Amino acid sequence: MKKHNFYAGPSILSEYTIKNTAEAVYNFADMGLSLLEISHRSKEFVAVNDEARALVKELLDIPEGYEVVFLGGGASMQFCMVPYNLLKKKASYLDTGTWSSKAIKEAKLFGEVDVVASSKDKNYSYIPRDYTIADDSDYFHITTNNTIYGTEMRFDPDVKQRLVADMSSDIFSRPIDVSKYDLIYAGAQKNLAPAGVTLAIVRKDALGHVDRPIPTMLKYSTHIEKDSMYNTPPVLPIFAALQTLRWYKEMGGVAAMELKDAENAAILYEEIDRNKLFRGTTEMADRSIMNVCFIMAEEYKELEDEFYKFATAAGMAGIKGHRSVGGFRASLYNAMPKSSVEALVGCMKEFEKLH
Numbered sequence: 001m002k003k004h005n006f007y008a009g010p011s012i013l014s015e016y017t018i019k020n021t022a023e024a025v026y027n028f029a030d031m032g033l034s035l036l037e038i039s040h041r042s043k044e045f046v047a048v049n050d051e052a053r054a055l056v057k058e059l060l061d062i063p064e065g066y067e068v069v070f071l072g073g074g075a076s077m078q079f080c081m082v083p084y085n086l087l088k089k090k091a092s093y094l095d096t097g098t099w100s101s102k103a104i105k106e107a108k109l110f111g112e113v114d115v116v117a118s119s120k121d122k123n124y125s126y127i128p129r130d131y132t133i134a135d136d137s138d139y140f141h142i143t144t145n146n147t148i149y150g151t152e153m154r155f156d157p158d159v160k161q162r163l164v165a166d167m168s169s170d171i172f173s174r175p176i177d178v179s180k181y182d183l184i185y186a187g188a189q190k191n192l193a194p195a196g197v198t199l200a201i202v203r204k205d206a207l208g209h210v211d212r213p214i215p216t217m218l219k220y221s222t223h224i225e226k227d228s229m230y231n232t233p234p235v236l237p238i239f240a241a242l243q244t245l246r247w248y249k250e251m252g253g254v255a256a257m258e259l260k261d262a263e264n265a266a267i268l269y270e271e272i273d274r275n276k277l278f279r280g281t282t283e284m285a286d287r288s289i290m291n292v293c294f295i296m297a298e299e300y301k302e303l304e305d306e307f308y309k310f311a312t313a314a315g316m317a318g319i320k321g322h323r324s325v326g327g328f329r330a331s332l333y334n335a336m337p338k339s340s341v342e343a344l345v346g347c348m349k350e351f352e353k354l355h
């Protein structure tokens, strides 16, 4: 049976990515050796690393003055690397969910943290809009897509302070104005590659302003100076990332992804709003096009388990909602084909007929 992959992360990758990565595990770049057993300093792998970083710059139209590096430790490591490298005295954070909260917790180890606004009062079902950022903040940190709660900021905010964004679950899903940001980071396992690498886009002049000593591996400049090869990088996730980036380019780039992703999300949200059994969990205006969260309508609550089993039996994988929201979550990352979204909608319609 055809499986439809709605996992939130690690999550669906393009067939192109999976196929080429599987082949390289057997025979990388016609070297007669596996990608898993060659030197990261071989010219063949250096070419992969360089092309991947160049393609990130091309696809996101990154201006001069920025560097792209692949780091270890997941997006979670960035929660401490960001303040380590950028927080002198005070930083401002927007609290829009579990990941923002975790970033805030780490930042507090390095200085004063001003949480400018939080949507925790309504279980993170919206993006706060009314807040002010202190003039003397070293940076303002946002999470553009809240993977767990299904809300998203699909715009690049205008702020006077340095802007830092966790884009782990929506990077490459729209064109962004990189010039508005000083640092963007994203764990690979949602829209790029298997887990094990984190993409960071760093404005070089944002670095070097803190006085504290920074451990070598946690310093952005270490990795920038060595062209993202200071130590052994995770070669397989980087190889896979390159395949995904090539595929994005082939498909028409991030603007094409945005059109496709928005269409997929619209198809599913339309069904959630129409179907009497279901309802969405977030403010309409802040709905994510990457992670669509929905629950059973009040009067059909007892059907939740049954729908889960019904949909799973029909090939829908990974639709269980995160425990902090409950219900269901269908993640519609860039590699998601429209046919899978239609299959899920078909399931919802069929289930409605049975009840």
Ligand SMILES: *Cc1c(COP(=O)(O)O)cnc(C)c1O
Pocket (backbone or CB within 6 Å): 009, 073, 074, 075, 076, 077, 099, 143, 145, 146, 147, 166, 167, 168, 169, 187, 188, 190
């Ligand atoms: C998944 C996710 C993370 C955590 O990523 P790890 O690589 O597991 O550390 C952080 N932020 C967001 C927005 C995420 O979706």
